Amino acid sequence: MPTHSAQREPQPEPRVHGAPVMARGLLVILGASGDLTKRLLMPALYNLACDGLLAEDFAIIGMARQEWTHEEFRLSQRQGMEKFSTRRSADAARWQWLESRLYYTPGEFDDPAAYARLKELMVEVGEQTGAAGNTLLYLAISPDFFGLVNQQLAAAGFANLAGGCRLIVEKPFGKDLSSARALNAALLERWSEEQIYRIDHYLGKETVQNLLAFRLANPLFAPLWNARHIDHIQISATETVGVETRGEYYDRTGVVRDMLQNHLMQMLAYVCMEPPATLDPDAVREAKSALLKAVRVPDEAALATDCVRGQYGEGVRTDGTSVAAYRSEPHVGQDSNTETFAAIKLHIDNDRWAGMPVYLRSGKALWKRGTEIVVQFKAAADAPLGTAAGDPNLLIFHIQPLQGVEIRMHAKRPGPTFVLQRAGMRFDYAETFEASRGTGYEVLLYSALLGDPTLFSRTDFVETSWEIVQPVLNAWREHPAADYPNYRAGSWGPRAAEEMLERDGRHWHEILNPDVLKRSQLFATAPAVLLNTLLLAMRPLSVDAGTCVIERGATGGEMYVACRGELEALGASGQRVGLLREGDCFGEMALLFDQPRSATVRALSPCDLLVLGGEDFRRIMRDFPDAEADVRRVATQRRQHS
Numbered sequence: 001m002p003t004h005s006a007q008r009e010p011q012p013e014p015r016v017h018g019a020p021v022m023a024r025g026l027l028v029i030l031g032a033s034g035d036l037t038k039r040l041l042m043p044a045l046y047n048l049a050c051d052g053l054l055a056e057d058f059a060i061i062g063m064a065r066q067e068w069t070h071e072e073f074r075l076s077q078r079q080g081m082e083k084f085s086t087r088r089s090a091d092a093a094r095w096q097w098l099e100s101r102l103y104y105t106p107g108e109f110d111d112p113a114a115y116a117r118l119k120e121l122m123v124e125v126g127e128q129t130g131a132a133g134n135t136l137l138y139l140a141i142s143p144d145f146f147g148l149v150n151q152q153l154a155a156a157g158f159a160n161l162a163g164g165c166r167l168i169v170e171k172p173f174g175k176d177l178s179s180a181r182a183l184n185a186a187l188l189e190r191w192s193e194e195q196i197y198r199i200d201h202y203l204g205k206e207t208v209q210n211l212l213a214f215r216l217a218n219p220l221f222a223p224l225w226n227a228r229h230i231d232h233i234q235i236s237a238t239e240t241v242g243v244e245t246r247g248e249y250y251d252r253t254g255v256v257r258d259m260l261q262n263h264l265m266q267m268l269a270y271v272c273m274e275p276p277a278t279l280d281p282d283a284v285r286e287a288k289s290a291l292l293k294a295v296r297v298p299d300e301a302a303l304a305t306d307c308v309r310g311q312y313g314e315g316v317r318t319d320g321t322s323v324a325a326y327r328s329e330p331h332v333g334q335d336s337n338t339e340t341f342a343a344i345k346l347h348i349d350n351d352r353w354a355g356m357p358v359y360l361r362s363g364k365a366l367w368k369r370g371t372e373i374v375v376q377f378k379a380a381a382d383a384p385l386g387t388a389a390g391d392p393n394l395l396i397f398h399i400q401p402l403q404g405v406e407i408r409m410h411a412k413r414p415g416p417t418f419v420l421q422r423a424g425m426r427f428d429y430a431e432t433f434e435a436s437r438g439t440g441y442e443v444l445l446y447s448a449l450l451g452d453p454t455l456f457s458r459t460d461f462v463e464t465s466w467e468i469v470q471p472v473l474n475a476w477r478e479h480p481a482a483d484y485p486n487y488r489a490g491s492w493g494p495r496a497a498e499e500m501l502e503r504d505g506r507h508w509h510e511i512l513n514p515d516v517l518k519r520s521q522l523f524a525t526a527p528a529v530l531l532n533t534l535l536l537a538m539r540p541l542s543v544d545a546g547t548c549v550i551e552r553g554a555t556g557g558e559m560y561v562a563c564r565g566e567l568e569a570l571g572a573s574g575q576r577v578g579l580l581r582e583g584d585c586f587g588e589m590a591l592l593f594d595q596p597r598s599a600t601v602r603a604l605s606p607c608d609l610l611v612l613g614g615e616d617f618r619r620i621m622r623d624f625p626d627a628e629a630d631v632r633r634v635a636t637q638r639r640q641h642s
């Protein structure tokens with residue numbers, strides 16, 4: 001039991017249903033001169049102010065090392081807003097209102113006098129603005145200082161401030177199971193569980209919160225939400241960026257600590273937890289923790305077969321820019337064993353999910369930026385239409401950059417014959433809601449100010465998620481990878497991640513965004529609806545190295561997108577005329593002009609392709625006559641210049 005003597009927290013005010021409550025109180029940001037405040041917190045607070053969600057009796061005090069005055073702090077934030085505001089149109093009056101509520105006190109984190117000064121300023125500002133009596137302390141500082149600041153805050157009596165005081169702790173929360181436990185113990189000595197708000201910015205994303213709405217507000221899916229109807233679930237968060245300037249942090253961290261232990265576990269919990277009876281914070285957090293506790297911790301056998309790691313070597317992005325190998329990034333050692341990619345298969349040992357795997361995957365310097373959750377339903381054993389057993393129904397949660405939910409299903413194609421075609425039912429945020437883009441921190445700050453911990457991680461959630469990944473971290477530390485780098489920057493990641501699913505008779509669903517097709521000159525200006533329709537009609541095809549995908553001279557009826565691997569285009573005398581990589585489209589000219597193929601295309605490595613049949617292509621083009629005219633015009637110009 002915690003030995004703190006902190007006051008009991010006031011009951012959260014309702015965040016759900018009804019008119020939103022205005023948040024009041026004093027937000028104290030420790031480390032306020034840093035990037036987080038400028039980039040995310042201040043734009044989020046401004047958005048809240050513009051949306052009328054901050055009360056008059058609200059104020060912000062920043063503390064950091066910089067010897068700034070209130071005015072200098074205001075100026076730095078004003079300059080930050082010019083760069084980082086997410087608002088479509090600026091509201092000068094609201095910013096002035098917010099700026100007039102910014103205060104600052106300089107201080108070193110190890111100096112008790114700094115905390116005493118902070119407290120004095122809090123009293124002064126509290127009286128001036130009426131914001132006293134509800135304090136939120138935001139630790140916007142490096143985790144190296146958590147322990148120290150925690151001690152100093154406690155010594156200065158912050159945990160017992162009148163009216164209640166809560167503490168927001170940023171990720172990373174520990175670097176492994178034992179440090180996370182130690183940090184929790186140190187916090188719980190001085191603060192009650194209800195006072196500690198551990199942030200995971202994924203829970204601030206609308207699309208992640210919508211997982212809860214989807215599960216609880218749409219009973220249609222509830223009877224299907226189990227291993228009897230669902231074949232497996234894939235949760236992928238892939239990034240195109242490498243580690244850029246963050247080598248020092250990242251090399252101590254790796255993708256398991258950076259993404260899987262926190263962001264992916266949060267999404268896993270929302271998708272697979274038992275539906276809580278209410279939206280009460282305790283009910284939701286209890287359900288999430290219970291789910292993680294049911295996840296089987298990988299044993300020796302699982303570590304060998306169900307956990308794949310990768311590190312990127314040099315490569316080229318699909319936009320043509322080159323990426324250095326991870327080991328050549330600033331502050332990364334030449335022999336670094338840090339993983340920049342991981343794919344892990346997990347099992348959930350409870351009645352609902354027994355026997356059904358969940359695959360998690362995340363990595364840096366990959367072909368595509370996108371976070372998606374794909375729920376693959378089981379195919380009916382005796383489907384009357386023989387609906388491709390290999391083409392099952394999918395429910396896709398597009399978390400980002402596309403935002404929405406989609407069901408992939410089959411539909412009868414118009415015409416006298418009964419022919420099926422893949423079709424999509426889609427809810428798209430951009431088409432449905434007229435909301436300003438946020439930073440994701442709006443809801444987190446707002447709920448924390450109101451004392452609603454639903455979106456924050458409880459001690460047991462954080463520790464259980466570490467328990468799940470700790471054996472993986474141990475095994476990968478004890479046995480450094482012999483094959484790093486094992487994937488090229490700009491590719492889909494190591495082949496072993498594919499093989500892991502192939503062994504199970506499955507494959508990763510690469511959810512292609514329309515911008516993939518936009519990279520082809522032909523589709524650069526095509527409307528999104530056309531691109532989506534083309535993508536939906538594509539089917540996957542895997543070929544081995546050496547396979548001729550296209551024969552020169554043949555009258556081809558298909559176009560392709562290369563998803564993984566490398567292909568070469570060979571001219572009349574067998575000379576190489578081009579190299580095709582992930583993201584490249586090919587074969588579309590022959591479709592448009594019914595002309596023989598002008599080059600042979602041969603796979604140089606095992607390749608995963610998406611194929612669009614000529615008939616589908618022509619039908620879709622007929623449905624979009626304006627776009628067809630544009631595509632033909634570009635293609636004609638291209639043909640004339642080739």
Ligand code: BG6
Pocket residue numbers: 171239258259371
């Ligand atoms: C952060 C990680 O927590 O999440 C970064 O430290 C990662 O490495 C980022 O890039 C991803 O967040 P988002 O919101 O861009 O998906």
